[in-house]
Amino acid sequence: MSGSAVSELLLSVDGVTVDYSGFKALDGFSMTLNRGETRVVIGPNGAGKSTLCDTIIGRVRPSEGRIVFKGEDIQNLPEQAIVGRGICRKFQAPGVLPTLSVRDNLALAARRDRRWWKSLGTGIPVEERAAVEEALEAVALTHRADVEAGTLAHGEKQWLEIAMVMATGAELLLLDEPTAGMGPAETSRTAQLILGLGDSRTVLVIDHDMSFVEQLAVPVTVMHQGKFLKQGSVAEVRADPEVASVYLGHAA
Amino acid sequence: MPDLSALTARFAPIKPILPWLLLTLALVAPFALSSYDLNLLARFMAMGILALGLVLIWGHGGILSLGQGVFFGLGGYAIAIHMKLADLPDGEIPDFMVWSGRESLPLWWEPFTSPLFTLAAIVIIPTLAGALFSWAVFHRRVGGTYFALITQALSLAFATLIISRQDVTGGFNGLTDFYSIFGVGLASPGTGSALYWVTLAVLCVAFIALRWLLASRFGILLRASRDGENRVRFLGYNPTPFKVAAFAIAAMLAGIGGALFTLHAGVVSPALIGVVPSIEMVVWVAIGGRYSLAGAIVGALLVNLARDAVSSAFPELWLYLMGALFIFVVTLLPRGLAGLAKGKAA
Numbered sequence: 001m002s003g004s005a006v007s008e009l010l011l012s013v014d015g016v017t018v019d020y021s022g023f024k025a026l027d028g029f030s031m032t033l034n035r036g037e038t039r040v041v042i043g044p045n046g047a048g049k050s051t052l053c054d055t056i057i058g059r060v061r062p063s064e065g066r067i068v069f070k071g072e073d074i075q076n077l078p079e080q081a082i083v084g085r086g087i088c089r090k091f092q093a094p095g096v097l098p099t100l101s102v103r104d105n106l107a108l109a110a111r112r113d114r115r116w117w118k119s120l121g122t123g124i125p126v127e128e129r130a131a132v133e134e135a136l137e138a139v140a141l142t143h144r145a146d147v148e149a150g151t152l153a154h155g156e157k158q159w160l161e162i163a164m165v166m167a168t169g170a171e172l173l174l175l176d177e178p179t180a181g182m183g184p185a186e187t188s189r190t191a192q193l194i195l196g197l198g199d200s201r202t203v204l205v206i207d208h209d210m211s212f213v214e215q216l217a218v219p220v221t222v223m224h225q226g227k228f229l230k231q232g233s234v235a236e237v238r239a240d241p242e243v244a245s246v247y248l249g250h251a252a
Numbered sequence: 253m254p255d256l257s258a259l260t261a262r263f264a265p266i267k268p269i270l271p272w273l274l275l276t277l278a279l280v281a282p283f284a285l286s287s288y289d290l291n292l293l294a295r296f297m298a299m300g301i302l303a304l305g306l307v308l309i310w311g312h313g314g315i316l317s318l319g320q321g322v323f324f325g326l327g328g329y330a331i332a333i334h335m336k337l338a339d340l341p342d343g344e345i346p347d348f349m350v351w352s353g354r355e356s357l358p359l360w361w362e363p364f365t366s367p368l369f370t371l372a373a374i375v376i377i378p379t380l381a382g383a384l385f386s387w388a389v390f391h392r393r394v395g396g397t398y399f400a401l402i403t404q405a406l407s408l409a410f411a412t413l414i415i416s417r418q419d420v421t422g423g424f425n426g427l428t429d430f431y432s433i434f435g436v437g438l439a440s441p442g443t444g445s446a447l448y449w450v451t452l453a454v455l456c457v458a459f460i461a462l463r464w465l466l467a468s469r470f471g472i473l474l475r476a477s478r479d480g481e482n483r484v485r486f487l488g489y490n491p492t493p494f495k496v497a498a499f500a501i502a503a504m505l506a507g508i509g510g511a512l513f514t515l516h517a518g519v520v521s522p523a524l525i526g527v528v529p530s531i532e533m534v535v536w537v538a539i540g541g542r543y544s545l546a547g548a549i550v551g552a553l554l555v556n557l558a559r560d561a562v563s564s565a566f567p568e569l570w571l572y573l574m575g576a577l578f579i580f581v582v583t584l585l586p587r588g589l590a591g592l593a594k595g596k597a598a
Contacts, residue, residue, distance in 0.1 A: 111469075116497055168488065
């Protein structure tokens, strides 16, 4: 985790600006993530948190700055190539595929060869099958594996999508508001799930539920108006007067 | 939603045997029907082949095409041109070309003299046209209603092109008066039922192949792209080639269906492939059930049967009736007749 002696840089967001015809959703924003780290990004609505995710996965292209993943500039790669490099995102509104079974959702995510002509068959390689079962167990959905994903409860959909992102084998997982719409019990389970992920993967979580952020107890980056504001432990960030004035002051 | 449970319950016992029942009926039809009725059935089955393609792209891919008539027409005109050439005495050109003042065959007609080229063209031209057209649209990430509108414009443009180039296409009247196919007289005894068997065989092969395709990972991915194209893209897939491949297969089936239809009907013309017929094709599938291969075949057969019955007695009534049927199905039975069999309205 963050305290490891050898910290190897995995992702670096370097002076990234995203300009929506005059409105700067990201304004020269920079941050770095080390391999194996779990980080939370918080900030008030409109701070640019989701735009940060959009920019890393190639959905939105920055007008300035670079995004470097494992030493390679990725800000101009096609979306599927970015996934291929090892970055996958869970969307804010659950993005599970409603008419497919839970298992098919995961099998789709676990697929390593994603070229269309390789899809003309029904067999699933052993390692992909194993990734599906592992993901099912991680989110405790094994008993629901054969139901249509659209019939899952809201919290279960969120977990399924986290499991899908896991099953892709991505090294960097972006989790955009994984606890949106969850009650306290579900939120705690989600925190445990995410902390479990962090052992072998790098995780970037976006949220603004402070009780959830406190349960995670990992380093926090604070954004404000598309800019980097502060970084530190939850307690440090909470105690910071500048953070309090833009965010915690009226939220907590 | 209407309560369909009673209707469904009554239908349930015959549901598993329905495909076999249909196949049995299709197998005995040549022995039970008059040659006129058999010809009619064969035409409708050729349309059923096209309908299967719509299940693939519309039902499972979420791609509504109002331009299937174009691909139907490409197959139909390919075989029609071949038959026009086959019936010609050496050195002559078709009569409509003479009337339009032409003195020689257009260059692009020449290869259709070859039966082999024609057979290949029936499959390859619609497939290629479908692939190129859909790639041009999908790779720009245009979809949904915009795609449907573009396909409608395509069918309008295609019909207009054919009508305007009367000297090489037969114009508004299309191509007709065929006498033989691959050396066999169309009027000779046995040809009608032989063509029926060919059509039934193609329909069965297409049905089985699409069933397999829809159950494969390709089918799963197609449904996934329909329901969440962005999710699929950000799982690392490029959805475009999946959609293009599906569209090309549907175009191929439309082309083969068009060629067989032309053989049975003895005519191909803009009136069979333009904007209105292209919409009708979607209506067959909406009524039969757009998610169900068997439903689409049944829809194509029933709607055309009804059309034949109604339009001979009250020709002006048919379009109103079809429109009403379409509205009824879309609002109350989104899964069509096949939804009744499944016990699902929505």
